[in-house]
Amino acid sequence: MTFEDAKTRDAADSLAHCRERFRLPPGKIYLDGNSLGAMPASVPDRMAEVIDCEWGDDLIESWNKHDWMGAPERVAGRLAPLVGAEPDELLITDSTSINLFKLLGAALAARPKRSVILSEEGNFPSDLYVAQGMESFVRGSRLQTVPTDAIAASISDETAVVMLTHIDYRGGGRHDMKAINAAAHRAGALTLWDLSHSAGALAIDLDGDGCDLAVGCGYKYLNGGPGAPAFLFVARHLGGELSNPLPGWMGHAAPFAFDPEYRPCEGIGRFRTGTPSILGITALEAGLATFDGVFLTCLEAKSRSLSELFIGETERRCGGQVRLASPREPEARGSHVVFAHPHGYAVMRALIEAGVVGDFREPDLMRFGFAPLYNSHQDVWRAAEAIGRIIASGEWDQPRFHERRRVI
Known part of the structure; x- marks a missing residue:
């Protein structure tokens, strides 16, 4: 799929307007809503x-x-x-x-x-x-x-x-x-x-x-x-x-x-x-x-669309360097997708520094959560592109990315 194809999907997305209900930091693709959801724009007031x-x-x-x-x-x-x-x-x-x-x-x-x-x-x-x-x-x-x-x-x-x-x-x-x-x-x-x-x-x-x-x-x-x-x-x-x-x-x-x-x-x-x-x-x-006016069927359909795109694009770019650790059948999984990599912790740290925020679970699992209200197909396409680039270039293999943090 091309980036233009991802934009076309977003243009037809019935939940696209919900993204405006959140305060999303510029320059970040946030795929960790399965750990901490983004802040609703109405919260501060x-x-x-x-x-x-x-x-x-x-x-x-x-x-x-x-x-x-x-x-x-x-x-x-x-x-x-x-x-x-x-x-x-x-x-x-x-x-x-x-x-x-x-x-x-x-x-x-x-x-x-x-x-x-x-x-x-x-x-x-x-x-x-x-x-x-x-x-x-x-x-x-x-x-x-x-x-x-x-x-x-x-x-x-x-x-x-x-x-x-x-x-x-x-x-x-x-x-x-x-x-x-x-x-x-x-x-x-x-x-x-x-x-x-x-x-x-x-x-x-x-x-x-x-x-x-x-x-x-x-x-x-x-x-x-x-x-x-x-x-x-x-x-x-x-x-x-x-x-x-x-x-x-x-x-x-x-x-x-x-x-x-x-x-x-x-x-x-x-x-x-x-x-x-x-x-x-x-x-x-x-x-x-933030869920006002949202139908559950639309919520789950978008979750599947985002995760399917992510799996396909990540595997296309990374080949055998990552292993899908989630069920491949959409009906058998939730709204997060997990890929395994021998140095998954360091790869995730490099991704976060590059502006793609997911998280890591032992021993080698990189988790990416898709929140249907604010994640877009363009987010997912760009995230897969970043994963492919960071793994192919070896950018992740720098000492600072191997240093363990208290939370990731």
């Missing part, structure tokens, strides 16, 4: 308004005057269409790991005769750490990990909950959510999905696919900013069955009664624990607003 007026002038009155108290549920309403859920099934709160802990604990309590948390080998480490911690929190519970292709067959009458990440954080492989939910339900188990690498980039249908529980972060494709609040999902039919293992005053039926005995509120609000982070939720709300 909106944050200034909340800091100067709501916090600065109205102070504590803002809990009522500006409905700070209702922010976790109100902002969840903006998220609901992006993940195929009803607003009252979602809550914006805490971090992904804390939410995972809450829902794992709730699932184990709801299946008291079962003890196994089933997951896959190579799942996102943080998720596995939380599940390992649950073993000491809930006596008798245990984490069982199996190869990806053995998940469905490993669900048994001992399985309380199947905990999986929708999109593999390294290679980008995609689970068949609907099929795994069905297999778990046939065995009487619950399912818990981590949507951190799919929400905001793919068409997700939590209710339609029969999901029980889910978590996800707000700072990747949802563009909520570094450390943005996460979200949790509890299917409506489970709302009265599950309890929060980390109860706090904000999840109490009457938090300002200061009752010494905990009484959970009705609905999803019972999964609140402490005071919501208003500044974080404000930035996330601006991130979710």
